[in-house]
Amino acid sequence: MxxxxxxxxxxxxxxxxxxxxxxxxxxxxxxxxxxxxxxxxxxxxxxxxxxxxxxxxxxxxxxxxxxxxxxxxxxxxxxxxxxxxxxxxxxxxxxxxxxxxxxxxxxxxxxxxxxxxxxxxxxxxxxMTYGVAKGMKNFIMLTLGTGVGSGIVVNGQLVYGSDGFAGELGHVIMVREGGRLCGCGRHGCLEAYCSATGVARTAREMLANTNEPSILREMNAEDITSLDISIAAGKGDKMAKDIFEFTGKMLGQACADFATFSSPEAFVFFGGLVKAGELIMDPIRRAYDESVLPIFQGKAKFLVSSLDGxxxxxxxxxxxxxxxxxx
Amino acid sequence: MxxxxxxxxxxxxxxxxxxxxxxxxxxxxxxxxxxxxxxxxxxxxxxxxxxxxxxxxxxxxxxxxxxxxxxxxxxxxxxxxxxxxxxxxxxxxxxxxxxxxxxxxxxxxxxxxxxxxxxxxxxxxxxMTYGVAKGMKNFIMLTLGTGVGSGIVVNGQLVYGSDGFAGELGHVIMVREGGRLCGCGRHGCLEAYCSATGVARTAREMLANTNEPSILREMNAEDITSLDISIAAGKGDKMAKDIFEFTGKMLGQACADFATFSSPEAFVFFGGLVKAGELIMDPIRRAYDESVLPIFQGKAKFLVSSLDGxxxxxxxxxxxxxxxxxx
CATH class of the missing domain: 3.30.420.40 (ATPase, nucleotide binding domain)
Structure with missing residues (x-):
């Protein structure tokens, strides 16, 4: 100051x-x-x-x-x-x-x-100014809401890139063959799977493609939100837990790729999906540890925003x- | 100065x-x-x-x-x-x-x-100091040699990350299912496909998996180098051209993902593989234009190092x- x-x-x-x-x-x-x-x-x-x-x-x-x-x-x-x-x-x-x-x-x-x-x-x-990344020089913020947004801090500065539009990590391609259509018009983006709407879509796909019992079947499939899945998982519903497992795994693998770029001290998560707490954070951390380049193993923290929503x-x-x- | x-x-x-x-x-x-x-x-x-x-x-x-x-x-x-x-x-x-x-x-x-x-x-x-990136504040260097190395410049500074090991873009995962074993011990890394050794491996795979005629068949498959493929492509050999097409496509798609991170003004290429010139640079540019997020289309330059090897x-x-x- x-x-x-x-x-x-x-x-x-x-x-x-x-x-x-x-x-x-x-x-x-x-x-x-x-x-x-x-x-x-x-x-x-x-x-x-x-x-x-x-x-x-x-x-x-x-x-x-x-x-x-x-x-x-x-x-x-x-x-x-x-x-x-x-x-x-x-x-x-x-x-x-x-x-x-x-x-x-x-x-x-x-x-x-x-x-x-x-x-x-x-x-x-x-x-960086008021929250969990205070004092950090290198971290990546991921906002998991209607879309997947990102803000990347390197050497204590936000990365804006050559045109001001850097930091669109919701649009890295995670599924190269037969990936879901994303709002950006391309296929297989992280956002198409790991946004709140992407997670609801995962739920509808699992309900349609399996006969597994789930309390999510009591709802109209089109109305299911990430909050409903969170509540179901909290009640022990296996399919709901599997949905978070699938989502967290993809996020963890994406973070492993992001680490090769800027080797951040922390990944900070914010947004509706993060309200599921360890249901989503635990699979993220596990998938990251399993898939990250050995030189980065055990280094990055996985944090949830401390700012009031x-x-x-x-x-x-x-x-x-x-x-x-x-x- | x-x-x-x-x-x-x-x-x-x-x-x-x-x-x-x-x-x-x-x-x-x-x-x-x-x-x-x-x-x-x-x-x-x-x-x-x-x-x-x-x-x-x-x-x-x-x-x-x-x-x-x-x-x-x-x-x-x-x-x-x-x-x-x-x-x-x-x-x-x-x-x-x-x-x-x-x-x-x-x-x-x-x-x-x-x-x-x-x-x-x-x-x-x-x-950045002496070559084609002079004056640039945001660019990504990719060295295509025995491995795939990278140096990332953001806001005029090299990205070292929290531990000094940032910029390992040769180890982003490009093939998530059944990818090639990489020297890092994981599977599907960019380096396993787009390094000089990765390209030679692509040649061996194409020779083994097809009956297509190629002057590369006149060589011992284990001895084929990226230079041999470059020479064959220069003579119009279709398989050799396909190998560069495959390699360039993957590099272009990888660069499209990298753009979402730091939206660089340019990608600068260096190393043995780059000696193939437009055989590799043209498919890189095409794949990038086809796959990059619309907001980044037509912005980044694709340059070859101007420094004497x-x-x-x-x-x-x-x-x-x-x-x-x-x-």
Missing amino acids: DIQQSIKPYVIGLDLGGTNAVFGIVDSHGYIKATTAIKTQVYKSAEDFVKSATDSLQIIIEQVGGISKIKGMGIGAPNGNFYSGTIERAPNISWGKGVVPLADMFAQAIGIPVALTNDANAAALGE ASAAVLGASAIGWDINQQ | DIQQSIKPYVIGLDLGGTNAVFGIVDSHGYIKATTAIKTQVYKSAEDFVKSATDSLQIIIEQVGGISKIKGMGIGAPNGNFYSGTIERAPNISWGKGVVPLADMFAQAIGIPVALTNDANAAALGE ASAAVLGASAIGWDINQQ
Whole structure:
């Protein structure tokens, strides 16, 4: 924490979701001092959205002592590009179909430096700044939600790559022959198997392809969620446990490949699927130990995010705000 | 180039191979001003090796104006660890079976800062300092020789990871079911298919599994090298071309996975296999374009090392010498 931060003790985080845009003012320990939110989709244009957001922000900024107390603002947004400060063709935001220079727009509206990145990168920064990856220089964050996102930290810096879009580990190919169709249009991606939707698909396949008894058969197969599978496994249901075993094995094997890249100190997991706890973490660790290159065996930690799920996205976004280069 | 470098215009590079230890004194443009070599294996201990090396080095150091002209020394060595400056259980060096603090030993013997890393990382630094990756902040070097080595540069820095052993992309798993046994003891590694020995194995498999005519059948199958396949393909031999097609496809698919990690500006290839030119580079590029995530399509360059094969290893090693922190 440098002198700059002790003079300006707060950053603003914006978690831009498809439904809500949630703002928090955060201190260096990760305490949210004030928070507000607006609906994301009720605006005709990005300008209208930023205007409404700024009006709401002013109120909480005053609550913490005014804009002079705030070092910067970070935005975690779908398809956010750190280098350009834009969101590009965000699929779930009505005013975000083109290329929207959201960081610049907020910087001009509020008068502080603003940077943005995608959700998974923000999550990684959040863990590094406030969470279980505090002090780590090399780790990989994997978010297991609707998709599989990733944020990679190397030498203490987030990996953005040549174009700002690095860290798409949900799209490494895990099944090269006859793999599942992924949302990206290709086949066999990690995301098609190990996201919450991928796990539900594994459940439907197992139910359809076997006659094994399972309490999951009492449900409409199309309605089964990863939470249902988690609950069933908690009750001792063998098929539900097998689903986590299958998913964890693939994640562990993927992590073994990732280790050859950056040999991280830890893999940090976050998202709906991680709520299954050891049901998923234990097979991940086992598959990793069985398949990783001998030189990396027994080195990497497998950690679950320590940030509160509800506020993690805002904390992650806010973490970007500490690192912005001041003019 | 900072003032330090203009005062000390040279670095020493040591390419430590299983047969020869080759030294070069190199300027900032990559010109080798003086060179010498000793046998690697004729010494009973690391101390004896360093003593003999230092004696030979003194002669070429005097040739360029003395030790005051030299900024530092870099060593490229099998199993070299940048963080510790040690070589660890180097399989092909008789006095290198344990953990040898080679960087410290040379630093004390010559009185300048010394650092070391493995061969592929040194090659990446060489390309970034003197070669086709000059000025690049994000690229991946792949060396296709006896094995498949890699050096990964992110944000202008080599990726060493938490333990100094990052960048082992020859050991990502490309074939998860029934893959070839790799030298690392696991199955299906990229190296088992796309190293020079992997390519020779592909030739033997194709010869054994088909009746297709090929001029490769005129040779003893066990003696076929990647150079023979290259020559046969140059004569229009279909099987030889198919071997490069198979190898290039796997490399292109592997690079597509690597792009999801660090979205590099370029992939730079070096090593015996690359001498086949477009026979291997063309299928690599095609497979990459066909299989990479849409967001990365058409972005990465596929380059061949511009450094002279004979001196590339010394140049790569020397590149480490520019970056050493002076006490």
